[in-house]
Amino acid sequence: MDSSIITDLFREFTPMAPMLVMLLGALVMPAVSLGYKRRGGVAAVSLAAIAASLLINAVLLASGYSGEYGGLFGYDAFSGLMILLFQSVAFLAALVSASSTETTRLHFGAYSSLLLAATAGMMFVATADDLITIFVGVELASITSYILAAMKRKDPRAAEAAVKYVIIGGLSTAMTVYGLSMLYGVAGTTSLDGIAASLSTAGFSWAFGIAVVMMIAGYGFKIAAVPFHMWAPDVYEGAATPVSMFLATGSKKLGIVVFFKIFLLLFVAGSAVASFATEEVQYAFAIVAALTMTIGNVVAIAQTNIKRMLAYSSIAQAGYILIVMAVMSEYALTGGLFHMFTHVFMKGGAFLIVGALICVGVGEKISDYRGLGRRAPFLAFAMLVFLFALAGIPPLSGFTSKVILFSAAIFDGDGVMTQWIWLAFVAVLNSAISLYYYARVAKAMYIEKGESEAKLKVPAPFLAAIAVCLALTVILGVYPQLLLDFCADAASALFG
Amino acid sequence: MIYDLQIEIPYLLTLLLVVPLVGAVATAAMGGKRERYAKYVAGAFSAATMLLATVLLFTKDMGVYDESYSWIESAGLRMSYILHVDGLSVLMVFLSGLLVFLVTLFSSREGDRPNCFFALLLAMEVGLMGVYMSADYFLFYIMWEVTLIPMFFMISWYGGPRRHYAAIKFFIYTHVASVVMLIGIFALVFQSASGGVADFSFQAVLNGQFSDTFQAMVFLLLFFGFAVKMPAVPFHTWLPDAHTEAPTAGSVLLAGVMLKMGSYGIIRICLEALPQGAEHWQWLIIATGLVAIVYGAYACIAQRDLKKMVAFSSISHMGMVMLGIGCLSEAGIQMGIFQMFAHGLITAVLFMVCGLAGHNIGTREIPLLGGLASKMPLFAFFMMFGFMASLGLPSLVGFWAEFGIIFSFYEYASSNGMLWLIAFCLIALLLTAGYYLWAMQRTLFGRLTSKIDLSHVHDISRPEAAALGILCLLIIAFGFWPQAAFDFIEPYVGSLGAI
Numbered sequence: 004m005d006s007s008i009i010t011d012l013f014r015e016f017t018p019m020a021p022m023l024v025m026l027l028g029a030l031v032m033p034a035v036s037l038g039y040k041r042r043g044g045v046a047a048v049s050l051a052a053i054a055a056s057l058l059i060n061a062v063l064l065a066s067g068y069s070g071e072y073g074g075l076f077g078y079d080a081f082s083g084l085m086i087l088l089f090q091s092v093a094f095l096a097a098l099v100s101a102s103s104t105e106t107t108r109l110h111f112g113a114y115s116s117l118l119l120a121a122t123a124g125m126m127f128v129a130t131a132d133d134l135i136t137i138f139v140g141v142e143l144a145s146i147t148s149y150i151l152a153a154m155k156r157k158d159p160r161a162a163e164a165a166v167k168y169v170i171i172g173g174l175s176t177a178m179t180v181y182g183l184s185m186l187y188g189v190a191g192t193t194s195l196d197g198i199a200a201s202l203s204t205a206g207f208s209w210a211f212g213i214a215v216v217m218m219i220a221g222y223g224f225k226i227a228a229v230p231f232h233m234w235a236p237d238v239y240e241g242a243a244t245p246v247s248m249f250l251a252t253g254s255k256k257l258g259i260v261v262f263f264k265i266f267l268l269l270f271v272a273g274s275a276v277a278s279f280a281t282e283e284v285q286y287a288f289a290i291v292a293a294l295t296m297t298i299g300n301v302v303a304i305a306q307t308n309i310k311r312m313l314a315y316s317s318i319a320q321a322g323y324i325l326i327v328m329a330v331m332s333e334y335a336l337t338g339g340l341f342h343m344f345t346h347v348f349m350k351g352g353a354f355l356i357v358g359a360l361i362c363v364g365v366g367e368k369i370s371d372y373r374g375l376g377r378r379a380p381f382l383a384f385a386m387l388v389f390l391f392a393l394a395g396i397p398p399l400s401g402f403t404s405k406v407i408l409f410s411a412a413i414f415d416g417d418g419v420m421t422q423w424i425w426l427a428f429v430a431v432l433n434s435a436i437s438l439y440y441y442a443r444v445a446k447a448m449y450i451e452k453g454e455s456e457a458k459l460k461v462p463a464p465f466l467a468a469i470a471v472c473l474a475l476t477v478i479l480g481v482y483p484q485l486l487l488d489f490c491a492d493a494a495s496a497l498f499g
Numbered sequence: 500m501i502y503d504l505q506i507e508i509p510y511l512l513t514l515l516l517v518v519p520l521v522g523a524v525a526t527a528a529m530g531g532k533r534e535r536y537a538k539y540v541a542g543a544f545s546a547a548t549m550l551l552a553t554v555l556l557f558t559k560d561m562g563v564y565d566e567s568y569s570w571i572e573s574a575g576l577r578m579s580y581i582l583h584v585d586g587l588s589v590l591m592v593f594l595s596g597l598l599v600f601l602v603t604l605f606s607s608r609e610g611d612r613p614n615c616f617f618a619l620l621l622a623m624e625v626g627l628m629g630v631y632m633s634a635d636y637f638l639f640y641i642m643w644e645v646t647l648i649p650m651f652f653m654i655s656w657y658g659g660p661r662r663h664y665a666a667i668k669f670f671i672y673t674h675v676a677s678v679v680m681l682i683g684i685f686a687l688v689f690q691s692a693s694g695g696v697a698d699f700s701f702q703a704v705l706n707g708q709f710s711d712t713f714q715a716m717v718f719l720l721l722f723f724g725f726a727v728k729m730p731a732v733p734f735h736t737w738l739p740d741a742h743t744e745a746p747t748a749g750s751v752l753l754a755g756v757m758l759k760m761g762s763y764g765i766i767r768i769c770l771e772a773l774p775q776g777a778e779h780w781q782w783l784i785i786a787t788g789l790v791a792i793v794y795g796a797y798a799c800i801a802q803r804d805l806k807k808m809v810a811f812s813s814i815s816h817m818g819m820v821m822l823g824i825g826c827l828s829e830a831g832i833q834m835g836i837f838q839m840f841a842h843g844l845i846t847a848v849l850f851m852v853c854g855l856a857g858h859n860i861g862t863r864e865i866p867l868l869g870g871l872a873s874k875m876p877l878f879a880f881f882m883m884f885g886f887m888a889s890l891g892l893p894s895l896v897g898f899w900a901e902f903g904i905i906f907s908f909y910e911y912a913s914s915n916g917m918l919w920l921i922a923f924c925l926i927a928l929l930l931t932a933g934y935y936l937w938a939m940q941r942t943l944f945g946r947l948t949s950k951i952d953l954s955h956v957h958d959i960s961r962p963e964a965a966a967l968g969i970l971c972l973l974i975i976a977f978g979f980w981p982q983a984a985f986d987f988i989e990p991y992v993g994s995l996g997a998i
Contacts, residue, residue, distance in 0.1 A: 410576075
């Protein structure tokens with residue numbers, strides 16, 4: 004495909020084109036909401052902005068475009084793919100927000116604007132080539148997310164969630180700033196390439212060690228890795244469900260992208276750094292990954308609120324993705340990227356169903372889902388597919404992506420066993436455990452009898468979004484090649 | 500080949516997957532007012548699948564049906580859609596086709612959401628056919644898991660009073676076993692990867708070089724996965740629960756063809772790909788087999804529920820298969836495979852009979868029954884026939900299998916100076932004859948029971964009798980002419996060679 008239309012239009016700003024469009028959308032949203040009183044109209048404009056941004060990115064990605072702007076932003080196969088991921092999440096969230104009853108009391112113009120701004124922040128991080136731009140992007144996404152979580156002002160749970168989120172978010176920001184400044188002190192530059200180059204000649208220093216620990220902890224909060232995960236279930240439970248979906252599938256990936264950018268670039272692409280501390284960092288990540296998936300899954304078993312259960316399951320899924328950071332191979336990154344995508348649609352779909360059901364008066368307790376198989380056959384079936392995909396039951400997308408991701412811990416791409424086999428064991432056993440709590444929801448929906456037999460009719464935008472997630476969960480399962488080649492390109496782009 | 504019909508159906512193996520799949524969707528769509536006709540749709544599709552499977556038995560060279568297409572080729576992985584049928588799988592494919600058709604016929608009275616019921620049966624058939632035909636580990640694992648979900652719903656929607664517990668237990672046990680198996684599969688595939696490409700096809704793994712330690716380790720993982728499915732003591736406890744609660748059709752398929760997935764996997768994967776591993780763990784295979792034989796038979800005696808007794812007898816008979824395989828001799832493996840086929844036919848009769856007892860009499864509690872032969876002569880005939888076939892009456896199919904396995908084991912034991920192990924087999928045979936005859940005596944003969952209300956008791960209906968009759972005819976036919984099956988098994992076991 005030819006990207007000349009876009010390069011002609013945006014000239015030297017082309018690497019930032021998708022973000023600029025998104026940001027423009029965020030800026031005009033409040034004005035639009037003054038003109039349109041109906042929420043549907045506002046939502047349509049925000050969807051148009053996302054769609055335009057998505058289109059630009061799709062053309063750039065498909066044409067294999069790569070370029071950079073001032074050493075601060077660079078667009079390549081990796082950033083293009085991650086931008087696509089954030090855009091997909093934003094699209095799903097924006098599609099359903101206007102018809103959700105949880106957002107009726109909010110100022111919808113502000114809500115849409117914040118949603119677009121948060122997405123733009125995430126996309127900036129995906130292209131960032133410099134510690135400063137990474138930091139600014141993360142903050143843009145985080146601060147807008149705090150407000151999104153807090154917007155349900157009248158709900159005490161939302162207020163509590165938002166306070167927790169802000170305090171813990173602030174703490175993590177403080178840690179990351181500290182870590183980043185240490186890194187700057189050691190390397191003398193903020194550009195990622197420059198840091199990799201200067202560290203390749205430096206020996207081990209304590210400042211560097213502290214920087215690494217601070218960054219793992221700070222961004223560990225963002226992805227809710229154990230032991231930095233406590234805030235996530237409260238926030239996901241308290242926020243409006245479209246926002247929960249946005250946070251669980253998008254915001255979490257933001258932290259992972261930062262991990263990929265900083266650590267993979269420093270330790271693998273800047274290969275000379277490998278001479279010190281790499282093993283230790285890998286082990287640290289392996290332990291965090293194992294703890295995150297195990298604690299996420301085990302605690303999920305005890306949950307009775309479905310949003311909390313999905314929150315813990317998200318924590319566990321982040322643990323699976325952290326396998327990439329332990330293994331640090333191109334093949335693992337391919338699997339990790341693929342799993343990030345499949346996770347968007349299976350977890351996103353599950354959250355959307357929860358949101359759709361809240362709109363028609365079904366509660367958030369798992370016991371409220373009794374008899375759903377008869378009351379809403381399509382939703383129940385879709386939920387079953389999403390949950391089975393999350394548990395890794397073939398032939399759904401979650402199975403295929405887990406196969407690739409977990410196998411990366413066994414096999415290094417040349418038929419040689421890696422030292423991370425134990426991690427693959429932990430991951431596979433965790434998948435089996437997770438089936439238990441997913442099956443409980445399936446049991447409630449299909450096997451137990453509910454109090455009401457009345458059929459449920461959910462808003463059409465929800466149905467459309469769920470149908471998209473359902474289709475992609477099945478298609479990426481039976482035909483993963485659709486996306487896998489892009490993931491492989493992205494992985495090789497990051498590894499250089 | 501039994502007889503060469505000289506017909507060739509293009510894409511036969513794919514059709515064996517597609518026809519039941521289309522059937523499942525079509526049947527599931529027959530909801531609401533049309534649900535009365537669901538059984539006819541399901542019957543037509545399952546009959547078509549059975550006929551297609553039967554064609555395989557009458558094909559001179561099954562190799563012409565092999566199919567292979569590239570599926571996923573990316574990021575150093577190669578997964579393909581490869582279907583292959585040989586002497587090991589052809590009998591299982593036939594058995595799956597046959598049993599699904601017969602249970603559809605047998606369950607024609609099903610009145611509660613029949614469209615879902617028959618759709619689940621056909622969905623299960625897709626998975627079963629897939630497991631027995633796939634020659635790619637990725638496809639194999641997918642199909643393996645596909646069989647779980649319909650069975651889970653079959654038990655939890657149509658089962659007995661404790662069905663939820665049984666369904667979840669079944670699901671968790673077999674799923675945990677299959678993820679352990681999956682780790683074993685990863686190890687096999689990635690160890691045999693060459694040129695940076697991990698090829699999931701069976702053939703690529705066969706070409707791989709594995710050290711003895713590797714074989715021993717991976718064998719254990721895979722063996723665990725398959726043994727839970729078979730099931731081997733002490734991982735068997737899901738089976739009696741699942742059987743007791745499952746509807747008759749579910750039980751027939753579970754015991755008739757799903758348990759065989761375990762023994763099929765042991766032969767197809769453990770023996771073919773890891774021969775040294777099998778030798779290393781031969782004692783374990785034999786021990787598991789012996790324990791299952793004796794324990795299963797012993798537990799049967801204590802059962803009050805007719806169906807639970809039959810479930811435990813399945814454990815005992817699948818132990819026979821394990822024992823045959825454990826001999827690691829040509830005769831032993833041949834007889835093990837034949838026992839898989841024989842047990843599939845016989846156990847179908849037994850579970851149908853148990854289902855009829857529950858349905859027509861109202862209870863399966865042995866102590867409550869008695870003297871039913873006079874009241875239900877047809878039922879009594881089939882029950883006797885099934886019991887006799889199962890305890891190994893000469894001239895019926897079970898005799899050859901059990902006799903052959905014990906004979907092979909005798910050879911193994913005597914040449915290794917462990918002849919005393921034969922005692923376990925003899926005890927098990929004695930127990931088997933004992934519990935069957937005793938159960939028969941207590942249910943069919945003696946004075947007509949007065950413990951239950953017999954006013955509504957009625958004999959077998961025509962479709963049920965037809966299903967049972969077909970099975971009995973096959974049991975007699977293969978009893979008189981086992982060579983028809985050995986014609987398939989012998990060349991396959993011969994090709995295993997290495998052992």
